[in-house]
Amino acid sequence: MTSTPPFAAIARVVSDLTDELVAIRRDLHRHPELGRSEIRTTGVVADRLEAAGVAVTRLRGSGLIADVGASAPARRFALRADLDALPIREETSLPFASLTEGVSHACGHDVHTVAALGAVLALAAVEDRLRDNGIGARVIFQPAEEVMPGGAEDVIEQGGLDGVERIFALHCDPGIDVGQVGLRIGPITAAADMVEVTITGHGGHTSRPHLTQDLTYALAKVVTDVPGALSRRLDPRAGAALVWGAIHSGGAHNAIPTSGKASGTLRMLDAEAWHGSEKLVDELVRSVVSPYGVTADVSIVKGVPPVVNDATCIEAFTVAVTEGGAIVAPIPQSLGGEDFAWYLTRIPGAMARLGTRTPGGSTHDLHRGDLIIDERAIAIGARTLAGCVLASAAIASIQPPSVSVQAS
Numbered sequence: 001m002t003s004t005p006p007f008a009a010i011a012r013v014v015s016d017l018t019d020e021l022v023a024i025r026r027d028l029h030r031h032p033e034l035g036r037s038e039i040r041t042t043g044v045v046a047d048r049l050e051a052a053g054v055a056v057t058r059l060r061g062s063g064l065i066a067d068v069g070a071s072a073p074a075r076r077f078a079l080r081a082d083l084d085a086l087p088i089r090e091e092t093s094l095p096f097a098s099l100t101e102g103v104s105h106a107c108g109h110d111v112h113t114v115a116a117l118g119a120v121l122a123l124a125a126v127e128d129r130l131r132d133n134g135i136g137a138r139v140i141f142q143p144a145e146e147v148m149p150g151g152a153e154d155v156i157e158q159g160g161l162d163g164v165e166r167i168f169a170l171h172c173d174p175g176i177d178v179g180q181v182g183l184r185i186g187p188i189t190a191a192a193d194m195v196e197v198t199i200t201g202h203g204g205h206t207s208r209p210h211l212t213q214d215l216t217y218a219l220a221k222v223v224t225d226v227p228g229a230l231s232r233r234l235d236p237r238a239g240a241a242l243v244w245g246a247i248h249s250g251g252a253h254n255a256i257p258t259s260g261k262a263s264g265t266l267r268m269l270d271a272e273a274w275h276g277s278e279k280l281v282d283e284l285v286r287s288v289v290s291p292y293g294v295t296a297d298v299s300i301v302k303g304v305p306p307v308v309n310d311a312t313c314i315e316a317f318t319v320a321v322t323e324g325g326a327i328v329a330p331i332p333q334s335l336g337g338e339d340f341a342w343y344l345t346r347i348p349g350a351m352a353r354l355g356t357r358t359p360g361g362s363t364h365d366l367h368r369g370d371l372i373i374d375e376r377a378i379a380i381g382a383r384t385l386a387g388c389v390l391a392s393a394a395i396a397s398i399q400p401p402s403v404s405v406q407a408s
Contacts, residue, residue, distance in 0.1 A: 073136030118382030192337025320387025
């Protein structure tokens with residue numbers, strides 16, 4: 001940019017909006033919606049942006065894209081937030097707790113949404129500065145992050161990354177105090193797949209297991225033996241973890257059933273090992289069950305590769321965090337999966353960890369019904385996201401544009 005980026009102006013706008021952003025977050029928290037069903041959530045965000053004169057494009061089904069700055073920018077930088085909730089019953093007893101039974105914002109996506117909303121409105125307040133410098137800001141409010149395949153691929157297919165040079169996102173981290181933002185160059189999350197093993201066989205009475213195919217026993221061997229075998233077939237540096245979340249077999253204590261199922265996730269830190277893991281898991285399952293005469297069907301839904309943070313984008317994040325009055329915290333790579341990774345297979349970008357724990361308070365883990373967020377994180381998130389655009393524009397003024405290749 002040709003002059004000092006207007007970080008102070010961004011901070012003032014976010015300060016003025018903070019109470020409203022908190023109120024919108026609480027409204028969204030009361031009315032959570034699952035992936036690809038975020039109709040009301042999309043409407044709340046779109047209505048607020050359109051009231052502010054921001055150009056909004058609704059995506060098919062749910063989700064939207066907002067654009068501010070130059071209409072035909074020389075350089076465009078994107079922000080991303082996710083809209084969906086989880087099929088988890090809320091257990092917080094907050095006055096704005098979920099009104100939808102069995103569904104809650106147990107991953108903090110309501111915070112991501114309003115932080116991005118605040119960032120758009122703040123950037124709109126300095127839109128003339130962006131236009132003067134040929135800068136465009138695109139904010140993607142993405143559906144269906146929590147499902148496989150995730151909504152990032154829907155956004156990309158609908159042109160969400162067209163003309164975008166770099167992209168940024170935040171994710172709530174209840175292990176970091178509010179006021180801190182975790183940054184890391186390189187991989188920050190892991191690859192994640194959904195694994196489902198179905199065992200079928202000839203059932204019968206538990207008094208005569210030798211006349212049956214004891215698939216419950218075989219399924220138990222899959223659950224216990226396959227993760228261990230996997231650890232001996234993959235390089236330990238791949239960081240593979242196969243963990244089961246649901247196991248179902250039978251309904252009576254004295255009857256061997258005819259089918260059973262185990263479902264879980266396969267996660268790993270190394271992208272190269274991830275690409276070859278599907279065939280290996282299938283081989284291991286079949287070898288484990290072969291002595292019991294049962295039939296095994298292995299289904300693996302490829303989820304997401306690791307999020308690998310670009311160094312220049314982390315440079316922009318560092319400027320945005322410090323200019324926004326927060327503190328940079330170093331963080332390790334997580335085994336969590338994030339479909340933000342799909343954007344980074346097309347263009348450079350980075351994801352940061354937004355501290356949401358009240359200092360001295362309890363750590364409320366993600367994907368639990370008792371997750372509680374310190375709402376001071378909302379303003380920090382909004383300032384940081386908007387600041388990423390300003391910092392990227394400043395960095396871009398001394399760097400040539402990068403060439404992005406869109407996937408066909």
